[in-house]
Amino acid sequence: MISERTFNTLNRDFWRAVMPRSEQMTRLLNASRKFVLPVFSGVSNAENRGLINEAATRLAHSAINCNCTVAALSDDHRRVALDSAVKFIERFRSGQSYHLASLNSSDLNESIIIAERLLEMFQLIGLSPNMFVRVPGAGIIDSCDVDGIDGDVIIEIKAGNRNCRSEDIRQVLVYAALLELGCRISRVRVVEILNPRLGWQVSSDVESLLEMAGCRSWGYFRSEFESYVVESVHSHQFIDKMIDPRPTL
Numbered sequence: 001m002i003s004e005r006t007f008n009t010l011n012r013d014f015w016r017a018v019m020p021r022s023e024q025m026t027r028l029l030n031a032s033r034k035f036v037l038p039v040f041s042g043v044s045n046a047e048n049r050g051l052i053n054e055a056a057t058r059l060a061h062s063a064i065n066c067n068c069t070v071a072a073l074s075d076d077h078r079r080v081a082l083d084s085a086v087k088f089i090e091r092f093r094s095g096q097s098y099h100l101a102s103l104n105s106s107d108l109n110e111s112i113i114i115a116e117r118l119l120e121m122f123q124l125i126g127l128s129p130n131m132f133v134r135v136p137g138a139g140i141i142d143s144c145d146v147d148g149i150d151g152d153v154i155i156e157i158k159a160g161n162r163n164c165r166s167e168d169i170r171q172v173l174v175y176a177a178l179l180e181l182g183c184r185i186s187r188v189r190v191v192e193i194l195n196p197r198l199g200w201q202v203s204s205d206v207e208s209l210l211e212m213a214g215c216r217s218w219g220y221f222r223s224e225f226e227s228y229v230v231e232s233v234h235s236h237q238f239i240d241k242m243i244d245p246r247p248t249l
Contacts, residue, residue, distance in 0.1 A: 001137060001140060001141065001142040002140055002141060002142060003141070003142055003144060004135075004141055004142075004144045004171060004174045004175065004178070005171065007140070007141050007174060007229070008167055008170045008171050008174060009167070011228070014224075014225075014228050015170060017224070018215050018220075018221055018224050018225070019166075019170070019210070019213035019214060019215050020213070020214040021212065021213050021214035022166040022169070022170070022213045022214075023166060024212065024213075024214075025166065025169065025209065025212040025213040025214075026164060026165060026166045026169065028212050029164055029169070029193075029202045029204060029209075029212075030163045030164050030202070032202070032204075033163075033164065033200045033201060033202045034200065034201045034202075034203070035198075035199050035200050035201075036121050036124050036125065036199055036200065036201050037117055037120065037121060037124075037196070037199030038199055039197075039198050039199055040113065040114065040117060040196075040197050040198070040199065042110045042113075042114075042197065043106060043110065044106070044107050044110050048102065048103060048107050049160065049161075050089060050160075051085060051086065051089050051102070051103060051107075052103065052107050052110050052111045052114070052159075053111075053114065053159035053160065053197070054085040054088055054089055055081060055082050055085040055103070055108075055111040055115075056110075056111040056112070056113075056114035056115040056118065056159060056196070057085075057115070057118065057131075057147065057157050057159070058081040058082070058084050058085050058132075059073065059078065059081045059082075059111060059112060059115035060115040060116075060118045060119050060131070061081070061131040061132055062077045062078075062080070062081045063115065063119060064119070064131060069116065069119075070112050070115040070116045070119065071112060071116070082103070082108075082111075114159055114196050114197055115196075117196040117197075117199070118157065118159075118194065118196035121194055121196055121199070121201065125192070125194075125201060127148070127150050127153065127155065127192070128150055129147075129148030129149055129150040129153075129155050130148065130149050130150070131147060131148045132145045132146075132147065132148075133145065133146050133148070133149045135175055135178045135179055135182065136178065136181075136182030137178065137182075138178055138181045138182065138226070138229055138230055139226075139228075139229035139230035139231075140229050141174070141178065141229050144175070144178070146175040146179070148192075149179075152186075152187060152188055152189040152190060153188070153189070153190040153191075153192055154172055154175055154176055154179070154188045154190070154191055154192070155192045155193075155194060156168060156171060156172045156175075156191075156192070156193050156194070157193075157194050157195075157196065158193060158194070158195050159195060159196055159197040160195070160197065161197060161198065162198075164193050164195075164200075164202045168193055169191070169193075169209065169213075172191050172193070173191075173206075173221065173225075174225075175188075176188035176191075176206065177221070177222050177225045177226070180222060181222075181226060181230075187218075188206060189205055189206055190203065190204070190205050190206065191203070191204050191205075191206060191209060206218050
C-alpha cells in the first residue's frame, strides 16, 4: 500500500482525468483567500521550517486536548508533540536524520508562535476541530491522519511561506473520499486550507471546488476515486516499492 501523499504525487493520469482545470481552480482559490491574521515573519532557515511547522500543528493539538494555551503546556506535553513531529518528518525524508536537538530555542519559539496563531485562527473562523483524526485506508492507499475535522468540514494546515497549491486540494479530496468510503463521516461538504504562518484562509464547498476544477460533481469524483484505488488495486502493485515524496508543509 502507498501513502495518500504518494497517490497525490504519482497518479497524475487520474488527477488530469477528474480535475482537468486544477490550475485554474487553484488560481481562483488564491484570489479568494482571506487574511485572518497579519503575516508572521519568522527567522528560521528553510532546512528546519518543515519540522517547525509540523511541531506547531502538534503543539496546537496538545493545547486543545489540555484546554490551555500553547505557552502553558508542560515540558512533557511539548516533548511528546515534538517527538511526534520528528517521527512524521522522518517517514518522508529517507536517509536524513532529524532530532529534537536540531531545533534551537529560536526554532522552538517559532513553533509555539505558529501554534498559538493556529488556535487563534480556529477561534476567529469559528472552528472547533478534532485534530489528527485517523482515516482508514482503501485499496492501494494506506490509512493516514487528517489535520482536522469539524462536523462536515475538513481542515488542512499548511504553514509554509507560500500560497495554496493544487496538490493541497488533491490531498484534502483524498481524505474526504477515504472518510466516506470508510464510513467515518457521511459526507465532507466544506474544505478549509489554513496557513497560520501567513495568516490566510482558503474556504470552499466541495461541489464548487470540483466545478472550478472541471469535475462533474462530488458523486462523480468519489465514484472515479473508488474505482481507481479499490477496483484497480492489483494493477497498481508496483507502486508499493516506491519511496514517498517529502511532505508539503
